[in-house]
Amino acid sequence: MTKAAILFEAGKPLQIEDIIVDNPGPHEVRIRTAACGLCHSDLHFIEGTYPHALPAIPGHEAAGIVEAVGSEVTTVKVGDAVVTCLSAFCGHCEFCVSGRMSLCLGGDTRRPAGAKPRITLTDGTPVNQMLNLSAFSEVLLVHEHACVAIDPEMPLDRAAIIGCAVTTGAGTIFNACKVTPGETVAVVGCGGVGLATINAAKIAGAGRIIAADPMPEKRELAMKLGATDVVDAFADDAAKQIVELSKGGVDHAIEAVGRPASAKLAVQSLRRGGTATILGMMPLNEQVGLGAMDLLSGKKLQGAIMGGNRFPVDIPRLVDFYLRGLLDLDTIVAETIRLDQVNEGYESMKKGDAARSVIVFNP
Template identity: 75%
Template sequence: MKAAVLVQPKQPLEIEDLSIAKPGPHEVLIRTAACGLCHSDLHFIEGAYPHPLPGVPGHEAAGVVEAVGSEVRTVKPGDHVVSCLSAFCGHCEFCVTGRLALCVSGDTRRAQGQPPRLSRPDGSTVNQMLNLSAFAEQMLIHENACVAIDRDMPLDRAAIIGCAVTTGAGTIFNACKLVPGETVAVIGCGGVGLAAINAAKIAGAGMVIAVDPVPAKRELAKVLGATHAIDAMADDAVGQIVELTKGGVHHAIEAVGRQASADLACKVLRRGGTATILGMMPLDCKVGLGAMDLLSGKKLQGAIMGMNRFPVDLPRLVDFYMRGLLDLDTIIAERIGLKDVNEGFEKMKQGDSARSVIVFDQ
């Protein structure tokens, strides 16, 4: 199969022919239909986050099941599935207390000493990144890293549910537990931020404020449900939000991964408000609340992958799209081939478009 391989950080991905193993007892072999380009991948490509190399990035995918292992009961060949990087074991402390996104059990990966899932023709190992490696024509993953969806769902749109939408919408529904009428500011209008804005509209937010330096993204946010849009680089951005909301927002969501945007999220909270950090911040960043913030009941939290429970959440998000509630079409800026993956990341660096999606020939 063909796959885009990260050989060295800060170098273009290389298209290679790789071998993929047969499914083990709890593994699923998937023919990849589509995979979104996520900023999280770019962090690994640029070396900001470490990972054993060579490896195949890509984690926001959908496809069709080709084969399953002997113990797999959740999906079967022919099923249309969405993958999710927050694979869960089902029996650790986090899983049994309903926090599947926090599971870090090694049970969803192959044990040391077992043949690798991915390899080069010479037999050398190619590392699977985030348990998925979806920039490839096939994926071999644990059964708890995918979920079956309605076969009428277009797979290119289903793909972006696997990360951007699960993270953005999941934050609204799961981490924030937004109450209808509450106010929301979303800082950063990329794929995750736009999904959060759309979900806030679905959840009945009273005011949804999009905050981004790029005018085109602010306009896109309005299409997806933002009631107001503010230039993140404006000197009085905080003041504008506080004035609009008569004291600050109930929820401020940081969806870009920058120190300045995280600080802004904390500054625009009303008394009792919550700032939720979604972006992959530089590893040396620290975000905090001051003493008076704490005395005002303000809260700060992380929400990895939107604190999803993806076997339940993903089919629901698909249903939202099928019923016309969730707008995935607007989030997708372009569809490209695997050979164009590097150009896709160059466009991402420019910061003026939404999601690019690799579509594989079926």
């Protein structure tokens, strides 16, 4: 039997239950989970803000060891250390072949309708796989294009957060924004994704990196990870402060929390010709836009799902950055917890004063 944290009803705590994980299909990989980060994106599903078929196992920011592979798998082998990523890609659609793998809908990476489910309860009830992964589980069963092998020297409790927070934040800097040395960057929201964005902006050589967050503890972490300046995001003049600090506005403003007010602050912080990038999961009925003068000033607004990543290439590079001392994951990981502490971990997240909690399996 395998233990997993299951969401049976939106708005209710996750329940630790036994599940049965099937054997790998031809292109599937079975992974013994080592660690999984608690991401705010899962909280949207847990609270019911975003709909999802239930019961389901959340969790999508994981690392582990391959324990079995399907007959057609060529990308990983038994014993490999791997990081999973929710932007599973088919490899042959228009998005994939044009280099925009993170936009792939990944239909071919799921089992077809009517096929045996990957995960069931012990009574045979199918369990829905959230975001192609369902990583709050001691064992994962995923398509081979939902994971990538990494350097075995990489600590897996640190590697886990690369699968979402760091891939999203760093990918936004390197891929979606293509920040060049000397450009100015503002990051609104200093959770796991925002802190990774700040750290990546430092690696990219950004000239000024301004972090905006209402929590003093988060602003302190931002400075440690490379921010040159910090601003209270709830201050009435937050946008004015950012514009003054950057001498006219920033080249790139990145929203990393999922609040309409944060998106507005990002847009207001831009210089002429600047780009605002929205990473956070906004409420589904919200819209974000540019005003007429913003458009006349050449400002741009974009989304960047998962940072526009190409994760089979990006994740090993980010691992290398960590091993070389460039990427500071130790500061982003606030605590490690057990699977049975997952609900407490999310309650801690709601307080908003710490970065990432990471579940460590069989510590």
